[in-house]
Amino acid sequence: MSTAIAQKQGFGAILWDYLTTVDHKKIAHLYLFGGGFFFIIGGLEAMIIRIQLIKPANDFVSAGFYNELLTMHGTTMIFFAAMPFIFALMNAVVPLQIGARDVAFPFLNALGFWLFLAGGLILNASWLLGGAPDAGWTAYAPLSTTSPGHGVDFYVLGLQISGAGTLIGGINFLVTIVNMRAPGMTYMRMPLFTWTIFVTSALILFAFPALTVGLFLMMFDRLFGSAFFNPDMGGNTIIWEHLFWIFGHPEVYILILPAFGVFSEVIPTFSKKRLFGYTAMVFATVLIGFLGFMVWAHHMFTVGLGPAANAIFAVATMAIAVPTGVKIFNWLFTMWGGSIRVTTAMLWALGFIPTFTLGGMTGVMLASAVADYQYQDSYFVVAHFHYVIVGGVIFGIFASLHYWWPKMFGKMLNEKLGKLTFWTFFIGFHLTFFIQHFLGLMGMPRRTWTYLPGQGLDNGNLISTIGAFLMAFGVIVFFYNVVYTAIKGEKVSNDPWDGRTLEWTIASPPPHYNFKQIPLVRGLDALWVEKMEGNKNLMPSEPLDDIHMPNSSILPFVMSLGLFIASFGFIYQVDDLRWLIVLIGGMLITFGAMFVRSVKDDHGHHIHKEDLEKGDGL
Amino acid sequence: MKGWMGKFRVLFILGSTALVLSGCGLENLTALDPKGYGAQVSLDLIILSIVIMVFVFLVVMVIYTFVFFRFRQKKGQEDVIPKQVEGNKVLEVIWTVIPIILLLILAVPTVTATFDLAEGQPEGSDLLNVNVTGNQYWWNFSYDDLDVQTSQDLYIPTGERVYIDMKSSDVIHSFWLPSISGKMDVNPENENTMFIEAQEEGVYWGKCAELCGPSHSLMDFRVVAVSPDEFDQWVTDMKNVDPEAEPETASAQEGKQLFSDKGCISCHALGSSPTAIGPNLTSFGSRTKFAGILDPTKENLVDWIMDPESIKPGNKMTGNYKEVTEEEASKIADYLLQLEPSEITPEDAESE
Amino acid sequence: MVSNSNSSSEYNRKKNKEEMKQQLITFTLMIVFTLIAFSMVIFEFDKLYVIPVLLILAVVQVIFQLYYFMHMKNKDHEMPAFMFYGGLTVATITILTLSVITWW
Amino acid sequence: MSDHTLNPEKMPHNPEKATLEGKNKFLAFWFFLGGETVLFASLFGTYLALKGSTNGGPAAEEIFELELVFVMTMLLLTSSLTSVYAMYHMKNNNFGKMQLWLGVTVLLGIGFLSFEIYEFTNYITNEDFTFRTSAFGSAFYTLVGFHGGHVTFGLLWIITLMIRNAKRGLNLYNAPKFYIASLYWHFIDVVWVFIFTVVYLMGKVG
Ligand code: HEA
Numbered sequence A: 001m002s003t004a005i006a007q008k009q010g011f012g013a014i015l016w017d018y019l020t021t022v023d024h025k026k027i028a029h030l031y032l033f034g035g036g037f038f039f040i041i042g043g044l045e046a047m048i049i050r051i052q053l054i055k056p057a058n059d060f061v062s063a064g065f066y067n068e069l070l071t072m073h074g075t076t077m078i079f080f081a082a083m084p085f086i087f088a089l090m091n092a093v094v095p096l097q098i099g100a101r102d103v104a105f106p107f108l109n110a111l112g113f114w115l116f117l118a119g120g121l122i123l124n125a126s127w128l129l130g131g132a133p134d135a136g137w138t139a140y141a142p143l144s145t146t147s148p149g150h151g152v153d154f155y156v157l158g159l160q161i162s163g164a165g166t167l168i169g170g171i172n173f174l175v176t177i178v179n180m181r182a183p184g185m186t187y188m189r190m191p192l193f194t195w196t197i198f199v200t201s202a203l204i205l206f207a208f209p210a211l212t213v214g215l216f217l218m219m220f221d222r223l224f225g226s227a228f229f230n231p232d233m234g235g236n237t238i239i240w241e242h243l244f245w246i247f248g249h250p251e252v253y254i255l256i257l258p259a260f261g262v263f264s265e266v267i268p269t270f271s272k273k274r275l276f277g278y279t280a281m282v283f284a285t286v287l288i289g290f291l292g293f294m295v296w297a298h299h300m301f302t303v304g305l306g307p308a309a310n311a312i313f314a315v316a317t318m319a320i321a322v323p324t325g326v327k328i329f330n331w332l333f334t335m336w337g338g339s340i341r342v343t344t345a346m347l348w349a350l351g352f353i354p355t356f357t358l359g360g361m362t363g364v365m366l367a368s369a370v371a372d373y374q375y376q377d378s379y380f381v382v383a384h385f386h387y388v389i390v391g392g393v394i395f396g397i398f399a400s401l402h403y404w405w406p407k408m409f410g411k412m413l414n415e416k417l418g419k420l421t422f423w424t425f426f427i428g429f430h431l432t433f434f435i436q437h438f439l440g441l442m443g444m445p446r447r448t449w450t451y452l453p454g455q456g457l458d459n460g461n462l463i464s465t466i467g468a469f470l471m472a473f474g475v476i477v478f479f480y481n482v483v484y485t486a487i488k489g490e491k492v493s494n495d496p497w498d499g500r501t502l503e504w505t506i507a508s509p510p511p512h513y514n515f516k517q518i519p520l521v522r523g524l525d526a527l528w529v530e531k532m533e534g535n536k537n538l539m540p541s542e543p544l545d546d547i548h549m550p551n552s553s554i555l556p557f558v559m560s561l562g563l564f565i566a567s568f569g570f571i572y573q574v575d576d577l578r579w580l581i582v583l584i585g586g587m588l589i590t591f592g593a594m595f596v597r598s599v600k601d602d603h604g605h606h607i608h609k610e611d612l613e614k615g616d617g618l
Numbered sequence B: 001m002k003g004w005m006g007k008f009r010v011l012f013i014l015g016s017t018a019l020v021l022s023g024c025g026l027e028n029l030t031a032l033d034p035k036g037y038g039a040q041v042s043l044d045l046i047i048l049s050i051v052i053m054v055f056v057f058l059v060v061m062v063i064y065t066f067v068f069f070r071f072r073q074k075k076g077q078e079d080v081i082p083k084q085v086e087g088n089k090v091l092e093v094i095w096t097v098i099p100i101i102l103l104l105i106l107a108v109p110t111v112t113a114t115f116d117l118a119e120g121q122p123e124g125s126d127l128l129n130v131n132v133t134g135n136q137y138w139w140n141f142s143y144d145d146l147d148v149q150t151s152q153d154l155y156i157p158t159g160e161r162v163y164i165d166m167k168s169s170d171v172i173h174s175f176w177l178p179s180i181s182g183k184m185d186v187n188p189e190n191e192n193t194m195f196i197e198a199q200e201e202g203v204y205w206g207k208c209a210e211l212c213g214p215s216h217s218l219m220d221f222r223v224v225a226v227s228p229d230e231f232d233q234w235v236t237d238m239k240n241v242d243p244e245a246e247p248e249t250a251s252a253q254e255g256k257q258l259f260s261d262k263g264c265i266s267c268h269a270l271g272s273s274p275t276a277i278g279p280n281l282t283s284f285g286s287r288t289k290f291a292g293i294l295d296p297t298k299e300n301l302v303d304w305i306m307d308p309e310s311i312k313p314g315n316k317m318t319g320n321y322k323e324v325t326e327e328e329a330s331k332i333a334d335y336l337l338q339l340e341p342s343e344i345t346p347e348d349a350e351s352e
Numbered sequence C: 001m002v003s004n005s006n007s008s009s010e011y012n013r014k015k016n017k018e019e020m021k022q023q024l025i026t027f028t029l030m031i032v033f034t035l036i037a038f039s040m041v042i043f044e045f046d047k048l049y050v051i052p053v054l055l056i057l058a059v060v061q062v063i064f065q066l067y068y069f070m071h072m073k074n075k076d077h078e079m080p081a082f083m084f085y086g087g088l089t090v091a092t093i094t095i096l097t098l099s100v101i102t103w104w
Numbered sequence D: 001m002s003d004h005t006l007n008p009e010k011m012p013h014n015p016e017k018a019t020l021e022g023k024n025k026f027l028a029f030w031f032f033l034g035g036e037t038v039l040f041a042s043l044f045g046t047y048l049a050l051k052g053s054t055n056g057g058p059a060a061e062e063i064f065e066l067e068l069v070f071v072m073t074m075l076l077l078t079s080s081l082t083s084v085y086a087m088y089h090m091k092n093n094n095f096g097k098m099q100l101w102l103g104v105t106v107l108l109g110i111g112f113l114s115f116e117i118y119e120f121t122n123y124i125t126n127e128d129f130t131f132r133t134s135a136f137g138s139a140f141y142t143l144v145g146f147h148g149g150h151v152t153f154g155l156l157w158i159i160t161l162m163i164r165n166a167k168r169g170l171n172l173y174n175a176p177k178f179y180i181a182s183l184y185w186h187f188i189d190v191v192w193v194f195i196f197t198v199v200y201l202m203g204k205v206g
């Protein structure tokens, strides 16, 4: 309904609508497009990397530029492509799955998005302003603290600002899931996707502060001459490594758990069976989240922490294979005895299982500390994490997009094109990354601008690059599919997939108040329960009444804009104190907006019962 | 969707052809063909873990393939509603316990090996000790007990443990000798120690494995493992070297003069005096590679002296010495190439 | 939502008073602990046991703050307590690592 | 929404959690404090790792003055109690007294902050101990300064709330705001307990 109105609006009105929206569904669109934009940038960077490595002693790009590319590729993909995709899904799906009208803090939700966008733009502005960061996405000191130019400053501020947005988002979803569930939806009736988002949000809450502190220290070192990571003044670079990985390892589970959640929705739906071992799945998710905090030093096996630390962290790391394995087997047994429909979404899930299993197993191989002395910082590690990140997270995102696209946009993505995307991407992916395991073992360190001929690395790299082109083709087909669907796609009903959970009980796309009446949940897979009892839909838990809605606001955008401006002042004031004006100006905008927000009461508005009765839906 | 398995097969064939084409990689570089103690221990663990992983993967794939073909929706069964199974206690216990057992099988040797490779030098042993300094983008090796300095090529005796104490002079590097031993980071604020032990004579490739700047990928070095006798000989020769010795040819003599006139001497030491800014050139004539990566030919050396930046971007030599003409460079090259104080050269290691 | 008859509000007032009394005691104890901590250092007791005692005193004080001043002892605080302890767990291992497995 | 101002008899026992909005705020804030714990832990960890790295500059036991720290501690501890009083009066729906006690809290906080500023300037001017002297200096100022920053922010927050609501009295819309501001204030105190123990007292012990 809301889009129907939107279509009649002019461009300016739509733009204003999105700039001021606090509606979680529109924020999901924003995150999706933002993430997609950065995914293309990160992907292009990856393609340049692969072109540079197509043959030995290549000089397609210079050494310094290559380091910028690989740093920006890693940083962009993790923080500004994968993370926003996940936030897009959280926003699009979680409130619907728990039967809520919105998230707990709609205003903060919008703020989170705009902070993310500001961070991403600051980071990428570095390309145009004298050079991107070049110390790897891990930004190890002192390489990062002594890196000339302002590249790393952009890295620090970009991540700091988007990190604040992420933290806000995490808290928001924690509270949403705890407080806003529909009557009857106990914790053990929550769809597994919601569960994974809950755990992911908790990981965000506890992991990001470590990064925040790390970035602060790095900023102080670079901009104000402090000595945290400066060995000449007694500083200690290992602190950065610890802080980064205390954040960094949980971060990879922040990425993968939502993907697990997606597959736990897709596989049951297209097998027409309830999730096998639901309780065990919940428990495994929580356990993975918990263990995720105990293992970060497996990234530091070769740092020289000593055999005791290495042994402890090796064993702790291996332990994570157990709950993950529980998940793999539960998915397999969900399909067992089911009736499997191979739609595009299901195809991504089917591709995910072997791919992720391989990636996870190389993970366990890495966890064996002494073996890792050989793998560490070689292409073996590159292969491992692309298997889990692309084969897990990106496959999950593709699956979820094909699965929830109809719910988000009211139109079905084209299945034929979807399958073409899958096959080219899937084959390209394995071509690109399988061979890299061997490249690593054959002595190719990662982050190498080029390699010399005669080291036996030529063929492997060539194959890898060919695979990357195939992947790029797949991605382009997907974008074509999106455009094609927007123009030609057909409208869909509430429940195109024969779904099992609450989001399928309302219109596609949902009205902006989601549920006219909050439903009463009577079991796991609430919609399925009703279907089995022959009911068309869920029973409402409340009489039809006025619906309270939050007001739109431009303030989140303004706050982020202020910080965006201020960052440049902050970075450049070391060169010229006049930039302080920009810094102060930006901060004034932000504080001004915060002041307005705290002084002006905003009680939202109501949609009246009479209007609801007139409207169709539910 | 008939090509499903077919596509896997294509993948597999493509992957394995590539492997056959390149073998297991270059001998003396690959981790898959160990010639040293550490690399052997690592490879044992790698193989053990691969065996476990292949087993697990097969189990997963067998179930997967069976489920996929057996339970695909058939035509006309669109309305069939499968039994909604909640779970199965026995199965769930099985796939919790078996992985735990498999992981224990991997964990125990891992822990043992971790402590094994971390073994320090026994008290009072007279094993060789080398101080390794990582620099952007070259390596310095200092045999403190023997009063010998080298750069880029590290000479060690075979068959015994050589303890190396590593520290960086600038950013973090990582010392990696794939066919001899796994890697260890070279940190700026703390000394890391590990031992390497080559079982056969040979020239082994080493790499810097931690991003350290633009020329990180060019920060190669080599370990020359010779028999203990040859090693002793080498040490003696290196100790007796006279850094001031006059070269024989006229061009090399001029080169020697230019070497100090152009300011090279301020960074490059000859003999056993430790300098930090540039590599020690005492045995430069026997280098396996120049600047870590160039084939040891005179043209390459001249190129390097004239324009190191084009070869190793970001190196610390560029722009810090007086301009050199091609002719002068050629003379300096003549001088440097005849610096061969020892008859023990990498060829001795390779011939065996 | 909540029934607010006069008598229950009377009851609540009493309860609040009761609670306030507890909090005063808590406060007094915290002051005493602080005094002990400072005097132990000022009078230069043996380092070996001063440090553990200092840490224990700090932990007890913090528990007072959390449970009494911040009401974590009250019901309705399960989720806050859960998440706070989650944070505390991560915090503890962070501090342990940074003080144990870094150089020096 | 003006019906939020309820007469004393109607005000629920826990006004801060009476509405869904209030419940959300209450929970979100506690979660936020969970994250803040990790934030401060990272700073404490950094401090502990670097406290010996004096780089030839002054060391902890040479410069810290326990008298000053003791006074600061007393101020902050007392302010924690006064904010408890404020919440006590909030629950009894006594707006005036709540404002009064919040005012006292703010004054104590300002006192604390002034001493801290004095302490820092003293180190910088008289002891040659700055942010850039050594890794220890960087870590000290960052840890204690982050806490000081929290105090400042807390003061501004409470003051804003007091002024904004001075004329409106207590209602279900602003009760949660007061409540979480006081939680924040207690948390600042929690952190301080560790700072005076770990940084000052243990620093003095050596
Ligand atoms: C989504 C992201 C993601 C995920 C899910 C994982 C999952 C795992 N990772 Fe990975 N990892 C990364 C992203 C991820 N990783 C990244 C980005 C890096 C590099 C960062 C950088 O340096 O730039 C990295 C690096 C990395 C290292 C450091 C390597 C190095 O630098 O030297 C290690 C070492 O232990 C490791 C281990 C593991 C393990 C044990 C798992 C486990 O969680 C995997 C568990 C899954 C399975 C094991 C498969 C299914 C299980 C079964 C079928 C049951 C039976 C199995 C057994 C009995 C084995 N990872």
Ligand code: HEA
Binding pocket: A039, A040, A042, A043, A044, A046, A047, A049, A050, A070, A071, A073, A074, A075, A077, A078, A081, A082, A135, A136, A137, A138, A382, A386, A389, A390, A394, A432, A446, A447, A448, A449, A468, A471, A472, A475, A476, A479
């Ligand atoms: C989410 C995380 C993520 C994702 C999705 C990817 C995706 C890819 N990555 Fe990357 N990668 C990382 C995270 C990720 N990576 C990280 C963290 C590092 C480490 C960085 C570091 O060392 O610091 C890394 C490093 C890394 C390296 C090692 C570099 C080095 O060490 O020197 C390589 C090399 O092959 C590589 C390749 C690729 C490729 C080919 C893809 C492909 O899957 C990409 C596929 C996508 C595309 C190809 C985009 C296609 C789009 C277009 C072509 C545009 C079309 C235009 C329109 C429609 C308008 N990545």
Ligand code: CUA
Binding pocket: B134, B135, B136, B137, B172, B173, B174, B208, B209, B210, B211, B212, B213, B215, B216, B217, B219
């Ligand atoms: Cu040195 Cu990379």
Ligand SMILES: [Cu+2]
Binding pocket: A248, A249, A252, A295, A296, A298, A299
């Ligand atoms: Cu990890």
